[in-house]
Amino acid sequence: MSTLPSREDEQALVERAKRDPSAFGELYDLYFLQIYRFVYSRMRDQAAAEDVTSEVFMKALKSIGRYQDTGKPFSAWLYQIAVNSVADRYRLARPVEDIDEQRDLAVGGPALEEVAAQRDELRRIWSVVETLPRQQRIAMVLKFQEDMKIEDIAAVMGKSPGAVKLLIHRGVTRVRQLVGGEDRP
Amino acid sequence: MKAPRDPELDALFEELSPGDRELQDFAQMLRSVPRPGASADPDPAFRHALRRRLMQEAWKLSTRRQPWYRRLFSTPTGLAWAGAAVGALLIGLAGLAVLAHPTHGPETTVSVVSPLNDARTVAVVQPIELDFNQPMDTRSVEEAVKISPATRVSYQWVSPTRVEITPMSGTLAPNTQYRVVVAPTAKTRDGTTLGKPAVVTFVTTAPPATPGPTPSQSPTAGPAPQLGGVRELVPSGTPAPAWSADGGTLYVVGPDGSLKAVTIAGGTRTLVPGGVTAVAAGPSGPAYVANGQVVYGQTTVPGLQPLALGFRGSALLIGTAQGVVDASGTSVAAFAETARQVDIAPDGAHAVYLGASGTLHVVDLSTGKDVAVGTAAGLGDWSGSADRYAYPGAGVVQVTDMAGDVSRLVGVGGVTGVSWSGASQILLATGSDLEMVNADGSGLHRVAAGDFEQPEWSPSGEQFAFKRNGAVWVAQLLGSLPSESPSPTTGDEQGFVQSFLNGAASGSGAPASGQLDQNGRQAYQRLLQTQPNFGGFSRSYVVLLQPGRAVVRLIYGQGVTQTAIDVTLTLVRDAEGNLRVHDLSAQPVANFGKGPQVLSVSVGRNQVRVQFDSDLMASSVQAGGVVLEGVSNLQVAYDASSRTVILTVPGGLASGSTYTLQVTGTLEDVSQRAATPYELSFTA
Numbered sequence: 001m002s003t004l005p006s007r008e009d010e011q012a013l014v015e016r017a018k019r020d021p022s023a024f025g026e027l028y029d030l031y032f033l034q035i036y037r038f039v040y041s042r043m044r045d046q047a048a049a050e051d052v053t054s055e056v057f058m059k060a061l062k063s064i065g066r067y068q069d070t071g072k073p074f075s076a077w078l079y080q081i082a083v084n085s086v087a088d089r090y091r092l093a094r095p096v097e098d099i100d101e102q103r104d105l106a107v108g109g110p111a112l113e114e115v116a117a118q119r120d121e122l123r124r125i126w127s128v129v130e131t132l133p134r135q136q137r138i139a140m141v142l143k144f145q146e147d148m149k150i151e152d153i154a155a156v157m158g159k160s161p162g163a164v165k166l167l168i169h170r171g172v173t174r175v176r177q178l179v180g181g182e183d184r185p
Numbered sequence: 186m187k188a189p190r191d192p193e194l195d196a197l198f199e200e201l202s203p204g205d206r207e208l209q210d211f212a213q214m215l216r217s218v219p220r221p222g223a224s225a226d227p228d229p230a231f232r233h234a235l236r237r238r239l240m241q242e243a244w245k246l247s248t249r250r251q252p253w254y255r256r257l258f259s260t261p262t263g264l265a266w267a268g269a270a271v272g273a274l275l276i277g278l279a280g281l282a283v284l285a286h287p288t289h290g291p292e293t294t295v296s297v298v299s300p301l302n303d304a305r306t307v308a309v310v311q312p313i314e315l316d317f318n319q320p321m322d323t324r325s326v327e328e329a330v331k332i333s334p335a336t337r338v339s340y341q342w343v344s345p346t347r348v349e350i351t352p353m354s355g356t357l358a359p360n361t362q363y364r365v366v367v368a369p370t371a372k373t374r375d376g377t378t379l380g381k382p383a384v385v386t387f388v389t390t391a392p393p394a395t396p397g398p399t400p401s402q403s404p405t406a407g408p409a410p411q412l413g414g415v416r417e418l419v420p421s422g423t424p425a426p427a428w429s430a431d432g433g434t435l436y437v438v439g440p441d442g443s444l445k446a447v448t449i450a451g452g453t454r455t456l457v458p459g460g461v462t463a464v465a466a467g468p469s470g471p472a473y474v475a476n477g478q479v480v481y482g483q484t485t486v487p488g489l490q491p492l493a494l495g496f497r498g499s500a501l502l503i504g505t506a507q508g509v510v511d512a513s514g515t516s517v518a519a520f521a522e523t524a525r526q527v528d529i530a531p532d533g534a535h536a537v538y539l540g541a542s543g544t545l546h547v548v549d550l551s552t553g554k555d556v557a558v559g560t561a562a563g564l565g566d567w568s569g570s571a572d573r574y575a576y577p578g579a580g581v582v583q584v585t586d587m588a589g590d591v592s593r594l595v596g597v598g599g600v601t602g603v604s605w606s607g608a609s610q611i612l613l614a615t616g617s618d619l620e621m622v623n624a625d626g627s628g629l630h631r632v633a634a635g636d637f638e639q640p641e642w643s644p645s646g647e648q649f650a651f652k653r654n655g656a657v658w659v660a661q662l663l664g665s666l667p668s669e670s671p672s673p674t675t676g677d678e679q680g681f682v683q684s685f686l687n688g689a690a691s692g693s694g695a696p697a698s699g700q701l702d703q704n705g706r707q708a709y710q711r712l713l714q715t716q717p718n719f720g721g722f723s724r725s726y727v728v729l730l731q732p733g734r735a736v737v738r739l740i741y742g743q744g745v746t747q748t749a750i751d752v753t754l755t756l757v758r759d760a761e762g763n764l765r766v767h768d769l770s771a772q773p774v775a776n777f778g779k780g781p782q783v784l785s786v787s788v789g790r791n792q793v794r795v796q797f798d799s800d801l802m803a804s805s806v807q808a809g810g811v812v813l814e815g816v817s818n819l820q821v822a823y824d825a826s827s828r829t830v831i832l833t834v835p836g837g838l839a840s841g842s843t844y845t846l847q848v849t850g851t852l853e854d855v856s857q858r859a860a861t862p863y864e865l866s867f868t869a
Contacts, residue, residue, distance in 0.1 A: 016306075021242075021246040022240065022243045022244060022301075023304070024239060024240075024243050025236060025243070025300055028236055028239055030454075032227075032232060032235075032236075033227065034458075036225070036227045037225055037227075040225040046225075049225075050228070050231050050235075053227075053235070054235050054238070057235065057239055058239065058242065061239055061242055062242070062246070125215065126218065144215045144216050144218075147216070147458070149193060150193060150197070165197050165200070165201065166201070168194075168197060169197060169201045169202065172198075172208065172211065172212045173202075175215070176208060176211050
């Protein structure tokens with residue numbers, strides 16, 4: 001869970017964990033829920049989410065000695081691992097039919113009918129987001145679900161802040177088009 | 186709760202779609218739309234198991250990263266291979282605590298590890314974890330574990346190979362080296378015993394600093410001697426904070442709607458990132474209302490507009506405008522009129538509510554009987570036994586029993602907050618001050634001037650929380666008699682002492698020369714003659730801090746070899762008002778770590794509180810284990826939850842007089858180890 005320690009506290013904790021991996025438990029306690037929920041929201045399956053979350057933290061533990069503080073929150077690094085792990089998971093599971101690619105192709109397809117049926121349900125607005133191209137969708141999730149700063153999202157996605165802004169702008173514009181004006185508060 | 190706008194988003198859309206305010210608003214609105222799965226609760230067993238796996242992996246990594254045989258044989262190149270070979274061999278046998286049975290092969294070797302081993306900043310609210318490599322006979326392990334300092338503990342086996350050891354008091358002692366020994370009598374389920382004792386050693390952190398009240402921020406500004414230990418915890422939103430059942434944690438809803446668990450001993454965790462509008466503490470953790478849903482553990486109850494949360498045993502109760510329902514939505518009791526506010530009794534047997542007409546009602550949640558009590562200005566609080574309810578009326582505070590019979594408690598008007606402690610002390614917040622009255626209406630007195638919103642006693646009654654200036658604070662109010670807060674020691678003295686210690690511990694061990702006046706420099710040179718290794722201490726903490734005087738404890742070495750000295754610093758201010766050490770002297774602490782030790786002493790107007798590192802035998806406390814020399818009518822109490830002996834002097838300590846605190850050999854810890862006599866003088 002995002003325990004939101006101060007930047008200095010977080011740096012100190014990470015440095016301690018780099019020297020003494022047993023201190024990694026505190027980082028796990030801090031960020032477990034946040035990462036699990038992010039992964040679950042991508043996988044929508046408890047068992048898969050547990051597998052991927054385990055993988056994220058195990059990778060983080062084994063790699064923390066190489067972690068370099070770039071001024072971004074430590075969570076950005078975890079998200080980066082999580083995004084890649086989710087992608088790997090789908091690649092492994094569906095080497096040909098990547099679920100993300102399926103969703104990309106679905107824009108304007110049958111999913112839109114479903115979207116139309118849900119247009120009055122504000123809480124389902126995320127189903128529209130799910131129809132967006134993968135990069136837009138990840139940027140939207142990190143911004144609107146995880147409440148991350150654009151610079152941190154850029155670090156997670158390996159893109160420039162300007163590129164992330166464009167992804168979010170296009171994503172929001174597309175979602176507004178799809179849900180229609182009457183849904184707006 | 187509506188989240189504040191994200192300026193970054195506004196800037197983004199202003200940059201890329203200038204003037205499209207509607208798109209900006211739409212983007213901001215997206216932030217508040219919950220995403221499916223975004224609040225999914227993980228299986229606690231998974232969370233726990235993953236942590237265990239990580240810690241096991243961490244231990245392996247630690248072992249690989251820090252091969253002690255390399256340190257042992259590091260410098261001489263010619264010895265490196267030999268050292269490595271010996272180290273590798275010994276690692277196979279030792280590690281933290283590898284306990285080889287000499288007559289068995291590797292598959293029967295029993296080992297135990299702990300993530301706490303060698304840690305030096307262990308939080309006081311944390312179980313001691315032991316991980317075995319084989320399923321263990323739990324009883325033999327529990328009988329084999331010995332903890333020093335003496336600590337009463339409970340054991341929770343989370344798996345056949347893992348046990349969590351928790352202090353009965355709820356916390357470990359701060360600033361303390363713990364040594365946990367698992368004796369060789371511990372055995373596996375198949376009867377294999379440990380060949381050698383396993384030892385886990387760790388050091389707990391200092392408690393968070395408790396700054397004295399300052400005029401600019403403290404509710405105790407001005408002469409308010411009853412209040413002590415005032416400190417600000419975290420920013421808070423509108424909902425009232427809730428104490429956990431053990432009083433160790435406050436659940437606070439932040440200004441952004443996040444739910445935080447604030448550990449009183451130090452540390453804050455965000456449990457829910459936003460959307461929370463109310464919180465209550467249940468037996469299994471917090472229950473809260475978020476985005477219109479009631480959440481308690483794995484239970485989620487949608488579709489209600491809760492006004493209050495409560496519990497009957499472990500069962501969740503939800504107060505609404507129409508009545509009280511359970512977690513399945515089934516009506517427990519219906520209200521006779523629409524409720525504006527609801528308060529469910531701690532035992533879940535009754536509820537009170539303030540109706541739309543301004544009438545207070547008492548409702549029996551077993552029978553559904555609804556009794557209109559009379560007009561009330563607001564809700565109040567339940568007595569500790571939950572059979573009475575104090576609430577504000579017009580110019581008075583009244584108490585009703587569960588039959589609706591009302592009596593006048595005290596004539597205080599404008600009461601906006603009521604909190605009734607288990608010890609029958611009732612706090613009344615008026616918006617301009619905080620008053621306290623006994624439950625029988627006697628002893629009304631003003632605790633302090635200032636704004637104290639939503640005061641809430643902790644379950645133990647040792648302290649209370651309140652809100653002020655958008656933040657949650659805690660404060661202490663010691664005993665039923667108005668007691669003095671600790672002597673006002675300014676924050677810069679605390680900082681100065683810490684700076685002095687940092688200077689002493691760094692480099693050559695010499696404190697910065699500017700920290701000593703001329704006399705202090707001479708005293709320091711004299712000290713070095715008797716303590717040439719003065720700056721070589723491994724850790725330190727402040728035992729006593731009074732205006733102009735501090736006693737700090739310096740600990741040298743670790744494990745069973747640790748020793749300690751108490752250094753008394755006399756502090757003065759120079760012409761510019763800067764603090765200087767005018768004198769310092771050292772006194773060895775005899776038998777340090779071999780029986781109950783004093784951790785800290787705080788001095789008030791009529792009380793001296795002495796915190797120990799060990800759980801004490803209460804009878805030995807009462808039998809003269811801790812006394813003030815020359816004070817005959819001393820009242821002695823022992824608070825086991827904080828391992829603190831409370832010495833109360835009726836009539837108060839004589840201001841300016843010097844007293845000597847004595848810990849005698851009569852004092853025993855729960856392992857029946859006697860204290861080594863110890864003395865500490867202080868000025869009242």
